Amino acid sequence: MRDSNKKFFRYLRTAALKSLSQRITSLIAEAKNLGLLRHIPQVEKRDAETVKIAGRTLFNFASNDYLGLSHHPAVLETVAKAAKELPTSSSSSRLICGDSEQLRQLETDIAELKQRESSLVFPSGYHTNIGTICALCRKGDFILSDNDNHASLIDAIRLSGATVLIFKHNDPESLEANLKKVPDEAFCLVVTESVFSTDGSVAPLPKIIEICERYGATLMLDEAHATGTLGETGRGTEEQFNLKGRCHILMGTLGKALASLGGFIAGSPELTSALTNRARSLIYSTALPPLSAVAASAAIRTLLKDPAPLEKLRKNIQLFVNEMKKRTDLDFSRKVQTPIFPIRIGDEREVIVARAKLIEKGFYTAALRYPTVPKGAAMLRISLSAVHSEESVTSLAAHISEIISEKNRLS
Numbered sequence: 277m278r279d280s281n282k283k284f285f286r287y288l289r290t291a292a293l294k295s296l297s298q299r300i301t302s303l304i305a306e307a308k309n310l311g312l313l314r315h316i317p318q319v320e321k322r323d324a325e326t327v328k329i330a331g332r333t334l335f336n337f338a339s340n341d342y343l344g345l346s347h348h349p350a351v352l353e354t355v356a357k358a359a360k361e362l363p364t365s366s367s368s369s370r371l372i373c374g375d376s377e378q379l380r381q382l383e384t385d386i387a388e389l390k391q392r393e394s395s396l397v398f399p400s401g402y403h404t405n406i407g408t409i410c411a412l413c414r415k416g417d418f419i420l421s422d423n424d425n426h427a428s429l430i431d432a433i434r435l436s437g438a439t440v441l442i443f444k445h446n447d448p449e450s451l452e453a454n455l456k457k458v459p460d461e462a463f464c465l466v467v468t469e470s471v472f473s474t475d476g477s478v479a480p481l482p483k484i485i486e487i488c489e490r491y492g493a494t495l496m497l498d499e500a501h502a503t504g505t506l507g508e509t510g511r512g513t514e515e516q517f518n519l520k521g522r523c524h525i526l527m528g529t530l531g532k533a534l535a536s537l538g539g540f541i542a543g544s545p546e547l548t549s550a551l552t553n554r555a556r557s558l559i560y561s562t563a564l565p566p567l568s569a570v571a572a573s574a575a576i577r578t579l580l581k582d583p584a585p586l587e588k589l590r591k592n593i594q595l596f597v598n599e600m601k602k603r604t605d606l607d608f609s610r611k612v613q614t615p616i617f618p619i620r621i622g623d624e625r626e627v628i629v630a631r632a633k634l635i636e637k638g639f640y641t642a643a644l645r646y647p648t649v650p651k652g653a654a655m656l657r658i659s660l661s662a663v664h665s666e667e668s669v670t671s672l673a674a675h676i677s678e679i680i681s682e683k684n685r686l687s
């Protein structure tokens with residue numbers, strides 16, 4: 277290479293580095309100014325009920341392990357046995373040679389849990405939403421999305437190229453008003469979570485299904501937080517509302533109540549076959565490790581065999597609702613109860629202070645801020661689990677009510 281060319285390329289590299297460092301500095305400064313700087317909490321140890329952070333053991337009210345299955349003896353024993361024989365990785369995409377008996381067994385177990393003929397496992401719930409929506413929808417199609425849908429659904433919808441219409445959160449009338457705008461001949465996908473991840477509200481599924489059927493729209497339900505928590509046996513929202521088989525596409529995650537990692541679609545064999553051919557996040561990503569599949573299968577079998585964790589979760593939910601009612605004017609009496617409760621604080625900096633106060637008392641909770649929730653709508657997210665004791669639930673409610681009284685006094 278000529279000297280002048282070398283100089284030119286060196287100049288380009290330095291210019292790129294300079295602009296990268298400027299970019300990084302401005303990203304951090306922007307987050308700091310808005311009170312939105314995030315850190316990964318340095319967790320030193322985690323057991324069924326607690327996390328150790330900065331040398332302190334705290335009751336963990338921030339996890340999605342709603343049934344405590346990630347520490348259930350039956351699940352741990354099955355995984356320990358399988359770990360002696362299984363490789364640590366799938367080492368390639370499912371479509372190359374990353375498939376395994378354990379993944380196929382897991383898909384049979386998911387199909388049974390969700391009462392569908394077929395299921396398909398992805399490396400995560402995020403992969404599942406991206407792969408599924410982008411495989412099914414393209415420019416010219418219409419996607420109707422609940423205003424409060426999860427980031428993985430929002431990103432998938434944007435990436436698909438379809439026209440998006442947002443309907444008001446859990447509002448069937450707004451859904452119907454938007455469906456009226458869709459041309460008759462267009463493919464139309466309605467996408468909603470069933471239990472919303474931020475505030476635990478539940479989609480009015482009977483009404484949504486009735487409207488989708490009337491307008492010939494396809495319904496995709498994200499059951500990330502409903503799987504293992506809703507319905508008599510924890511199968512999810514269709515079981516809760518007695519609507520077996522009425523949703524076209526059921527999506528779920530394995531990293532929450534099902535004690536592992538991964539995501540899935542449950543539906544018809546034609547649907548899973550189409551996704552196997554077209555979902556790029558499945559085709560071009562390493563398959564879930566077989567041991568994670570074993571853990572999820574063991575969790576599903578435990579859920580279906582042992583009703584105790586779900587019963588205990590429901591007792592804890594009722595206890596928390598009663599304690600909060602006794603101590604505050606927050607109304608948590610929902611028609612369908614879920615393990616997620618929002619404590620709405622508003623200001624981004626105040627929510628961090630509120631969380632720090634709870635940490636001081638020995639409780640770890642999640643502080644949700646923009647962009648997880650809208651600007652100025654910061655909240656503490658309380659997630660209950662079957663492993664929490666009555667004492668820790670009662671004591672948490674007491675400390676939250678102190679925070680709320682102080683906030684009311686100051687405002």
Ligand SMILES: Cc1ncc(COP(=O)(O)O)c(C=O)c1O
Nearest residue numbers: 400401402426428473500529531
């Ligand atoms: C509603 C919802 N959908 C999808 C996901 C993504 O799942 P995963 O964590 O398995 O990627 C999440 C995770 O937080 C979620 O809450």
